[in-house]
Amino acid sequence: LxxxxxxxxxxxxxxxxxxxxxxxxxxxxxxxxxKGYLQVHNESLSDRYLGMPTDVGYSKKGTFKYLSDRVWDKVK
Incomplete structure (x- = not known):
């Protein structure tokens, strides 16, 4: 694919x-x-991809709090 x-x-x-x-x-x-078939040997989950968290989990409010804080700082 x-x-x-x-x-x-x-x-x-x-x-x-x-x-x-x-x-x-x-x-x-x-x-x-x-991993062998795809020839990708790095096994990890990055904290962020393109500036957004990769693992959100159940607590979406806590995960995206930094984003609302940044926007609020710019609004001020």
């Missing part, structure tokens, strides 16, 4: 910058197989 996207868009996946995140219940053998 990624190869088809790359061919159609002309974009390429930078595997050095790419990372993958698995849920807690994902078996290690599946993790290794997927």
């Amino acid at each position: 990624l190869n088809a996207y790359c061919m159609a868009s002309g974009q390429r996946v930078n595997k050095e910058k790419s990372s993958i995140f698995f849920s807690k219940g994902c078996p290690e053998i599946v993790r290794n197989a997927v």
Whole structure:
């Protein structure tokens, strides 16, 4: 699927910058197989992507508080 996207868009996946995140219940053998197939070996979840939090969870108010604080500071 990624190869088809790359061919159609002309974009390429930078595997050095790419990372993958698995849920807690994902078996290690599946993790290794997927990482090997995609050739992405960095397994992590970044705090932010494009300035927005990647893991929001249940507390959306707490997660996005910094955003409302920044906007409110600019309004002042």
